[in-house]
Every structure is written in C-alpha cells, then in structure tokens.
Amino acid sequence: MQVSCNNVTFVYDKKDPNHYDALKDINLEISKGEFVALVGKTGSGKSTLVQTLNALIKPTSGYTKVDYFIVTSDKKLFKEKMKELSEDEVKKNKKLYLLRKKVGLVFQFPEYQLFSVTVLKDVMFGPTNFNLTEEEAKKVSIEALKSVGIDESYFNKSPFELSGGEKRRVAIAGILASDPDILVLDEPTAGLDPDGKKEIMEVIKKVHEKGKTIILVTHDMDVVMNYAKKVVVLNDSKLVKITTPHELFDSDDIEKYSLEIPTLYKFKKLLVKKGYKKDLSNVYDFNSLIEVLGK
Amino acid sequence: MKNVFGKLTPYNTVIHRLDSRIKMLALIGFMVICFLPYGNYANRFIILGILFAIILVIMAIAKCSFLSFLSNLKSLWFMMIFLLIIFVFVPQAGDTSSYHPIVTFPNGYQIYYEGLFQSLHVFFRLVMMIALTLILTSTTPPMEMTYALEWFLTPLRIIKFPTQVISMTISLALRFIPTLLDEANKIMKAQKSRGVDYEKGFLTKKIKSVTTLIVPLLSSCFSRSDELSLAMNARGYEPYGKRSSYRILKIGRNDIVALIIVFIIVAAFSTMCYFTQNVAGYDNFLHLWFGIGAF
Numbered sequence: 001m002q003v004s005c006n007n008v009t010f011v012y013d014k015k016d017p018n019h020y021d022a023l024k025d026i027n028l029e030i031s032k033g034e035f036v037a038l039v040g041k042t043g044s045g046k047s048t049l050v051q052t053l054n055a056l057i058k059p060t061s062g063y064t065k066v067d068y069f070i071v072t073s074d075k076k077l078f079k080e081k082m083k084e085l086s087e088d089e090v091k092k093n094k095k096l097y098l099l100r101k102k103v104g105l106v107f108q109f110p111e112y113q114l115f116s117v118t119v120l121k122d123v124m125f126g127p128t129n130f131n132l133t134e135e136e137a138k139k140v141s142i143e144a145l146k147s148v149g150i151d152e153s154y155f156n157k158s159p160f161e162l163s164g165g166e167k168r169r170v171a172i173a174g175i176l177a178s179d180p181d182i183l184v185l186d187e188p189t190a191g192l193d194p195d196g197k198k199e200i201m202e203v204i205k206k207v208h209e210k211g212k213t214i215i216l217v218t219h220d221m222d223v224v225m226n227y228a229k230k231v232v233v234l235n236d237s238k239l240v241k242i243t244t245p246h247e248l249f250d251s252d253d254i255e256k257y258s259l260e261i262p263t264l265y266k267f268k269k270l271l272v273k274k275g276y277k278k279d280l281s282n283v284y285d286f287n288s289l290i291e292v293l294g295k
Numbered sequence: 296m297k298n299v300f301g302k303l304t305p306y307n308t309v310i311h312r313l314d315s316r317i318k319m320l321a322l323i324g325f326m327v328i329c330f331l332p333y334g335n336y337a338n339r340f341i342i343l344g345i346l347f348a349i350i351l352v353i354m355a356i357a358k359c360s361f362l363s364f365l366s367n368l369k370s371l372w373f374m375m376i377f378l379l380i381i382f383v384f385v386p387q388a389g390d391t392s393s394y395h396p397i398v399t400f401p402n403g404y405q406i407y408y409e410g411l412f413q414s415l416h417v418f419f420r421l422v423m424m425i426a427l428t429l430i431l432t433s434t435t436p437p438m439e440m441t442y443a444l445e446w447f448l449t450p451l452r453i454i455k456f457p458t459q460v461i462s463m464t465i466s467l468a469l470r471f472i473p474t475l476l477d478e479a480n481k482i483m484k485a486q487k488s489r490g491v492d493y494e495k496g497f498l499t500k501k502i503k504s505v506t507t508l509i510v511p512l513l514s515s516c517f518s519r520s521d522e523l524s525l526a527m528n529a530r531g532y533e534p535y536g537k538r539s540s541y542r543i544l545k546i547g548r549n550d551i552v553a554l555i556i557v558f559i560i561v562a563a564f565s566t567m568c569y570f571t572q573n574v575a576g577y578d579n580f581l582h583l584w585f586g587i588g589a590f
Contacts, residue, residue, distance in 0.1 A: 051484070054487075054488050056484045056488065096492075097490050097492065100487065100489075100490055101490065103488075104488070105485075105488040107481065107484065107485045107488075110485065112478075112481070112482055112485070112511050112515055113482060113485040113486060113489070113511055114511060115506065115507050115510035115511050125489060125507070126489040126490055130490050174489060175488070175489070178489070178490070
C-alpha cells in the first residue's frame with residue numbers, strides 16, 4: 001500500500017473548551033496509481049485528512065503512512081513504527097521535505113500561493129526547494145507549465161496579471177514541477193467555469209495516466225462520476241463508505257451524506273420513479289443510457 | 296499563531312455584562328494608579344501588592360483563566376532580564392548617597408539594591424498592565440470596544456473630526472484580524488507543501504521564506520479590501536451620513552455601581568500617592584508603623 005491511514009484521529013486545539021474531533025478513527029488504504037475521490041459535505045474532515053498525508057497536520061492518535069514515511073504526533077507510536085523500518089528509511093523520516101516532495105498537495109484556491117516576479121520563477125520555486133539545480137528546475141518547470149497548457153508567452157509575465165483560471169493552472173504547475181508520486185488536490189475545480197473545469201480535470205487525468213496516484217477532494221459529483229475509480233465518503237469526521245462512483249450514486253443513502261447526485265443518476269432515478277421497467281443497473285454514462293433506452 | 300492577549304471567554308459574568316465604556320474607563324484608571332509613585336520601595340511593593348490582589352479578585356470574578364495569564368507572562372522573561380541588566384548594572388544617576396550597595400568594586404563602582412528593586416518595580420507594573428488588558432480583552436468583544444472608542448471620540452465631532460469614519464476603520468481592521476490569520480495559515484501550509492521550511496534555515500533563507508508568505512498575503516489583502524469597499528458601496532455606505540446603531544450602549548445599575556467602585560479605588564490609591572509623596576513620615580509608613588526597613 002502506498003498510502004494508509006490507520007485509526008487516524010485528529011482534534012483541533014485540545015485545550016479549547018468547545019473542541020471537537022475533526023477526524024474520528026479513519027482507516028483507509030490507497031495503492032499506487034489509483035484515482036480516488038474524497039467526498040463529503042463541508043466540515044466532514046476531507047481537507048484535514050489530506051493534510052495528514054503531507055504532515056501539515058499530524059494525527060492526534062493513530063498514524064498515516066506514505067510509503068515508509070510515518071506521520072503522527074503520538075511519539076510512542078512513532079518510535080514503535082520506526083523500529084520496523086530500515087536505518088536508511090528512519091533517516092529519511094526525519095527529513096520532512098522528502099515527504100512533501102513525494103506528496104504534492106494542491107490547496108483550495110491555490111492561486112493565493114503565487115508570490116514570485118514571473119510565472120516561470122514561481123513554478124521553479126518548488127523544485128529548487130527540493131534541491132534541484134537552477135537548470136534542472138527550469139527544465140521541469142517549463143514541462144509542467146506546458147502540461148497545464150500555459151505557453152511560453154506567459155513565462156515572463158507577473159503571475160498577478162493572469163486571469164483566475166490561468167493563475168490556478170500556474171499554481172498546479174508549481175506542484176507538478178516537483179514531480180510528486182502522489183498528487184492530492186483540494187477542490188481544484190471550485191469557482192471555475194465549465195471550460196476551465198474541464199481543462200483542469202484533463203490535466204489531472206494526464207498526470208494519472210503517467211502512473212501517479214491521484215487523491216481528489218471535491219463537491220462536484222459529475223467530476224467524481226467521470227474521472228474517479230474509487231470514492232471515499234466522509235461524514236461527520238468519520239469514514240462511512242469506500243466504494244465505486246457507480247455504486248455510490250446508485251445507492252439510496254447518498255442523500256444521507258448530503259451529496260449531490262450527478263445529472264445522469266438523477267435521470268435514472270426519475271425514470272424508475274415514473275415507472276420505467278427495464279434494467280438500468282448497467283448504465284454508468286450517457287452512452288450506455290442511450291443504448292438501454294434505444295433497445 | 297496565538298493571540299497575544301486572551302481571546303474572548305464564553306462566559307456571562309458581571310464583568311462580561313458591564314458596559315464597555317465603563318470597562319475602558321476602569322482600565323485607564325487602574326493603569327494610572329499602577330504608575331503612580333508611592334514613596335520608597337517598601338511602600339511601593341506593599342501598595343502595588345494590594346492593587347495586584349484587587350486585580351486578581353477582578354480576574355476571578357471575570358473567570359479569566361489564570362493559565363492564559365501565566366502563558367502571557369512567559370514571553371516577558373526576556374524583558375525581565377533586559378530590565379535587570381539595565382537597572383542593576385548601569386550606573387545610577389543623581390544622588391546615590393542614601394542607596395544601599397550590594398557590592399562595591401575596587402574601582403569604586405557600586406551595584407545597589409535600589410537598582411534591583413527598580414527593575415522589579417517596573418516588571419511588577421508590566422505584569423499588572425497585562426493582567427488588566429487581559430481582563431478587558433477576555434470579557435469584551437472587539438466590536439463593543441470600538442463602540443466605546445467611538446463614544447469617547449464623540450466630543451471631537453465639534454471640530455469636525457470624522458469619528459464615525461475612524462471607528463468604522465478600526466472595527467473593519469479588528470474584524471479582519473482573524474480572517475487574515477486564517478489566510479496566513481493557509482498560505483503557509485500551501486508554501487510548506489512546496490518545500491518551504493519556516494522554522495529552519497539561516498537568516499537569508501528565512502527572509503526569503505517570509506516573502507513567500509507576505510507577498511500573497513498582501514495581494515489578497517488588497518483584493519479583499521477592494522471587494523469589501525465595493526460591497527459597502529453597493530449597500531449604500533455613506534461615510535459622513537447619519538448612522539444609527541444596532542447595538543445601543545446603555546448604562547445600567549451595575550455599571551454605575553462598578554463606576555463608583557472604580558472611582559473609590561482610584562481615589563484611595565491617589566490619596567496614598569499624595570500622602571507618601573507629600574506628607575513627611577508617610578513615605579516610609581512601614582518604618583513609621585512597625586519600625587522596619589528603611590528602603
């Protein structure tokens with residue numbers, strides 16, 4: 001398993017009298033090359049969970065394991081786990097930046113992280129932090145920028161001159177340039193128009209096709225339906241379901257988790273409700289729907 | 296990032312319910328009597344001790360957490376060392392013939408007990424200041440403080456001073472402190488996942504990593520204020536128009552009682568100040584009453 005969460009629990013600010021558990025006993029495994037969507041209503045703990053992958057947040061109890069990196073604030077547990085690792089791996093565990101290179105985390109509204117004078121320099125910032133030389137960094141950055149569809153005419157512009165969608169793509173390129181094995185995206189499509197949304201999702205799809213693991217936090221169920229292979233549902237800080245998009249949208253408890261049903265499945269449900277008799281269980285996209293309806 | 300002074304505590308004590316104007320007046324009154332001279336050091340420490348006891352009682356009534364008070368004091372240790380060095384080792388000005396030397400160096404340079412007491416005295420005053428402000432900030436919502444400030448500024452309207460604009464500016468600034476802190480936190484996390492280490496590194500590296508925080512923060516600050524001013528315009532904000540207020544400050548019976556108590560305390564301490572400074576013999580009432588000490 002590339003990523004595993006083991007009994008991960010997290011409490012924000014224990015001393016605060018009205019504190020609450022942001023994560024409760026989460027167990028989750030993700031293997032290499034998977035495309036996982038993390039869904040749940042606002043405040044269900046999705047963002048908190050993905051931050052533990054990157055050691056930005058350390059689980060109060062339990063641990064997250066990414067390859068051989070152990071993330072936990074439980075010192076006893078950490079020591080125990082260290083015993084299971086080889087000497088080299090223990091050494092690497094002390095260098096957080098290695099983990100952060102491995103797990104690329106794209107935050108919600110990543111355009112806010114741009115700070116440099118030019119687009120290219122901003123994208124180069126990540127790779128140089130991960131100890132690449134100037135030239136190497138430049139090379140990977142240009143590649144990353146091209147992969148998100150930003151062409152050379154933009155390289156020397158100030159990132160603050162760009163439009164919202166462009167900024168976001170530059171910011172994503174900033175993460176891609178460090179060549180992470182696992183790409184985690186927190187609502188990459190929020191606030192974008194349909195075209196912008198599609199462009200971003202195509203970039204992510206391409207990255208996935210290169211064999212990278214994708215973990216996508218999203219509210220957009222159409223995105224989940226079209227791209228994800230596996231869905232993890234969080235509700236009230238707990239992990240309630242690990243399933244496929246198809247199964248999730250076909251099941252009846254989807255409304256329980258305050259998730260929106262994609263248009264296709266809404267249509268399917270409506271058909272059944274109005275008395276459509278044929279078997280619709282194999283319908284998972286519009287083509288297959290048309291096929292069934294046409295029979 | 297923690298608040299330097301305590302956050303508002305979620306209780307509903309007598310102090311919480313007091314009118315914010317009274318609380319501010321009381322704060323000023325108490326601060327003044329903190330800084331009055333009370334004769335020699337023995338007197339000063341006894342009188343300030345009494346004052347400190349009163350402040351502790353108020354803290355207990357307001358249910359201020361004593362722990363947060365102590366944690367505020369923790370940051371003062373550097374100040375304390377600094378004060379000690381300055382007051383003890385820097386030669387005393389003026390007539391030192393009545394001072395009590397601790398040691399006399401061969402070259403005639405003397406270190407006095409008075410220097411030690413002086414630094415303790417300043418430190419004690421600071422501690423009380425912190426306690427007082429802690430009481431105010433932990434029992435009064437920032438908004439109420441701005442209302443009080445606006446009220447105190449009203450006389451300036453006679454000379455066409457734009458008090459409403461000032462108070463609006465202050466309340467907006469206060470309102471956005473938590474928002475900006477949140478934002479800074481988010482940006483820091485985003486940059487951390489790009490490999491920035493805010494804790495380690497030498498000065499030059501640190502300055503560089505701080506720019507990665509400040510530039511995005513400033514830019515979002517400006518865009519936020521832009522949006523805010525548009526939103527205010529859209530809702531018809533007219534800075535010099537006549538405004539009414541949702542919350543009207545009203546003086547109740549408790550407020551008057553509190554005002555009288557504060558007045559009595561301030562009067563009592565001022566009297567003590569007068570006696571110890573101007574009436575012969577009282578500058579050292581310990582000596583007068585009990586025949587001890589001559590500091």
